[in-house]
Amino acid sequence: MQDKQFMKETLIESAHAYKAGRMDRRSFLALCGMAGVATASVIAGDAKAAADHVVMWNWGGQSVECHGSAIGDAFTKATGLGVKYDTSGPLEGKLREMVDSGNVTADVADGDLFNAVSLGPTGHLEPIDYSIVSKEKTLPNYALEYGVSIILYGYAFVYDTEVYGDNPPKDWKDFFDTAGFPGTRALYKWANGSLEAALMADGVPGDALYPLDMERALNKVKSIKDDSIYWGSGSEVHSMCVNGEASMAIIWQNRGRNIETDTEGRYKLVNNQAMAMPGAYIVPKGNPAGRDAVMKFIATAQEVPAQLALLDCLGMTPSNPAAFGEIPEDQQPYAITSAMNIDKIVYNDPVWWGENGSEAVNAFLDAIS
Amino acid sequence: MRVLGRHISPGWLLVAPLLLVVLAFYAGPLANILWLSVTDPEPGIGNYQKLYQTDALGRILWTTFRICLITTFFSVALGYSVAYAMVHAHARNQHVMLTFLLVSFWISVLVRTFAWLMLLGRNGLVNESMEAIGLISEPVRFMRNELGVLIGMVHYMVPYAVLPLLANMQTLDTRVMAASRNLGATGTQTFWRIYLPLTAPGLIAASLLVFILSLGFYVTPAILGGGKVLMVAEYISVQLLVTLNWGTAAMLGTLMLFSVLALLWLMSRFMQLSAAFGGGATR
Numbered sequence: 001m002q003d004k005q006f007m008k009e010t011l012i013e014s015a016h017a018y019k020a021g022r023m024d025r026r027s028f029l030a031l032c033g034m035a036g037v038a039t040a041s042v043i044a045g046d047a048k049a050a051a052d053h054v055v056m057w058n059w060g061g062q063s064v065e066c067h068g069s070a071i072g073d074a075f076t077k078a079t080g081l082g083v084k085y086d087t088s089g090p091l092e093g094k095l096r097e098m099v100d101s102g103n104v105t106a107d108v109a110d111g112d113l114f115n116a117v118s119l120g121p122t123g124h125l126e127p128i129d130y131s132i133v134s135k136e137k138t139l140p141n142y143a144l145e146y147g148v149s150i151i152l153y154g155y156a157f158v159y160d161t162e163v164y165g166d167n168p169p170k171d172w173k174d175f176f177d178t179a180g181f182p183g184t185r186a187l188y189k190w191a192n193g194s195l196e197a198a199l200m201a202d203g204v205p206g207d208a209l210y211p212l213d214m215e216r217a218l219n220k221v222k223s224i225k226d227d228s229i230y231w232g233s234g235s236e237v238h239s240m241c242v243n244g245e246a247s248m249a250i251i252w253q254n255r256g257r258n259i260e261t262d263t264e265g266r267y268k269l270v271n272n273q274a275m276a277m278p279g280a281y282i283v284p285k286g287n288p289a290g291r292d293a294v295m296k297f298i299a300t301a302q303e304v305p306a307q308l309a310l311l312d313c314l315g316m317t318p319s320n321p322a323a324f325g326e327i328p329e330d331q332q333p334y335a336i337t338s339a340m341n342i343d344k345i346v347y348n349d350p351v352w353w354g355e356n357g358s359e360a361v362n363a364f365l366d367a368i369s
Numbered sequence: 370m371r372v373l374g375r376h377i378s379p380g381w382l383l384v385a386p387l388l389l390v391v392l393a394f395y396a397g398p399l400a401n402i403l404w405l406s407v408t409d410p411e412p413g414i415g416n417y418q419k420l421y422q423t424d425a426l427g428r429i430l431w432t433t434f435r436i437c438l439i440t441t442f443f444s445v446a447l448g449y450s451v452a453y454a455m456v457h458a459h460a461r462n463q464h465v466m467l468t469f470l471l472v473s474f475w476i477s478v479l480v481r482t483f484a485w486l487m488l489l490g491r492n493g494l495v496n497e498s499m500e501a502i503g504l505i506s507e508p509v510r511f512m513r514n515e516l517g518v519l520i521g522m523v524h525y526m527v528p529y530a531v532l533p534l535l536a537n538m539q540t541l542d543t544r545v546m547a548a549s550r551n552l553g554a555t556g557t558q559t560f561w562r563i564y565l566p567l568t569a570p571g572l573i574a575a576s577l578l579v580f581i582l583s584l585g586f587y588v589t590p591a592i593l594g595g596g597k598v599l600m601v602a603e604y605i606s607v608q609l610l611v612t613l614n615w616g617t618a619a620m621l622g623t624l625m626l627f628s629v630l631a632l633l634w635l636m637s638r639f640m641q642l643s644a645a646f647g648g649g650a651t652r
Contacts, residue, residue, distance in 0.1 A: 093611065093613055118613070187596075229595035236592070244492045358614060362607075362612060366425040369597055
């Protein structure tokens with residue numbers, strides 16, 4: 001694996017040199033031959049082309065269009081480099097596999113900040129270069145060695161106004177109170193957000209959540225198990241609400257907005273005690289476009305115009321404090337760091353999740369199944 | 370060359386390319402999985418010890434086994450009646466039935482899963498109609514639980530059960546049944562004492578096929594189970610993609626592989642497998 005990694009790096013270096021005219025074609029092809037790469041494929045494809053664009057690895061759907069208009073255009077204008085997309089979703093396992101196999105095809109992954117904690121120390125990520133990327137343009141605890149938070153998303157909840165019209169639930173305590181608020185709850189299957197919500201419902205203050213008391217959280221989750229169903233993707237919880245299967249659901253705020261629209265206001269979003277989750281850009285070790293180019297890409301995404309465009313297009317909240325004040329009026333309820341919400345939210349700790357996430361997910365799955 | 374030729378039949382040369390492809394792209398990665406299960410995160414049999422050290426894994430395996438067993442029972446029972454009806458139908462109707470059966474193979478498992486949600490969900494057609502005619506006052510929970518998973522899986526598996534049974538039933542000598550009736554047995558007696566034992570190879574083949582395919586179900590339990598029904602396939606995917614416990618995932622994969630092989634071996638003690646999957650009743 002190390003060998004492959006080394007060969008790949010050599011090739012990419014020489015591709016850059018070839019492009020810049022520092023190396024003649026013959027030497028470049030000879031190097032390709034030594035590295036065991038068929039020359040035809042190199043001339044047409046990867047290694048050479050890698051020098052003139054950045055590949056962004058995201059989750060597909062609207063994100064291609066939105067990342068393009070919010071970040072890609074400005075980045076291309078500033079650097080002359082293009083942006084391409086891999087929409088297969090940078091799950092931790094896939095990223096680890098990509099780096100281990102020595103065939104790194106993505107430059108920047110639209111991941112979570114806890115990925116930076118779990119994959120960084122194992123050598124799967126490039127460190128962030130804070131001489132290009134700014135620590136001031138994100139929240140203080142969200143600029144880590146191997147990843148920087150670009151946007152925030154949030155866990156809040158929606159409720160069915162036809163079920164709880166007269167006495168709407170106000171916080172996580174009400175969400176977990178199935179006697180006072182009877183009806184089916186939908187929780188997130190991969191533990192994240194659900195555990196914190198359970199602890200807050202059990203009386204733990206929002207600023208004293210970490211390290212999570214797993215036993216206490218799981219007991220609380222189990223206490224409403226008979227009235228719970230669990231979702232694994234945004235579209236799944238969306239249909240659970242639209243079809244009236246769930247009377248309350250933990251939900252990402254941008255999805256909450258879609259549900260409010262789709263049900264014509266029948267479901268309503270509650271932001272009290274919502275949890276800010278740092279979405280981060282991370283860079284696979286040995287990325288093809290080189291460290292400099294990708295750091296410039298990340299820095300572009302931190303700028304206020306890009307931050308506001310991402311909010312407008314994808315519903316992802318800015319993490320750059322300079323953008324908080326510029327969130328438009330109609331987006332305020334759905335942006336976790338807007339003036340309307342910022343005083344009642346809590347912050348996720350990516351370090352705890354990076355170090356304990358695997359055990360937490362497995363314990364949660366064990367508790368709910 | 371000539372010495373070699375004497376020992377190795379030239380037929381092997383014809384299949385050699387295929388064999389090489391299978392070795393390189395199938396056996397190789399498979400061996401890698403076995404290797405991973407005893408080396409990640411550290412060398413040793415730690416991954417296998419987890420099986421009895423934690424209750425969680427045992428519970429997941431038991432859930433998988435239980436659901437597969439129930440699915441197999443109902444799929445084969447339903448498949449048996451479908452196959453029986455097909456064999457005894459008029460030739461033209463038989464073609465129509467066979468077409469419908471094959472068409473159902475083309476409908477993706479996702480489409481079927483969501484169709485069940487629309488039909489049997491809380492505000493689905495069935496619940497709404499039953500409420501409308503006053504049969505029930507509260508919606509029945511068909512979906513997002515184990516019942517939902519079973520409905521979805523049985524529905525998917527019935528056609529798989531029909532095919533081996535059909536092949537088996539078509540080879541039966543109908544004169545045996547006629548002789549039985551002629552000797553004074555009632556229709557019921559003939560069925561239980563003649564027909565059913567004769568279709569035993571088909572039953573075994575169908576059960577085996579359905580059970581093995583059910584073991585790997587992923588989408589249906591994940592969606593219709595509402596997160597409460599965790600089967601091995603989904604758990605393996607979580608360990609691979611989310612929690613990065615590749616050793617555990619590889620161990621479970623290995624375990625599933627050997628369980629299936631063991632099942633096949635067990636069956637081969639009682640019958641000729643090629644006959645079972647070819648559907649023939651006799652050797």
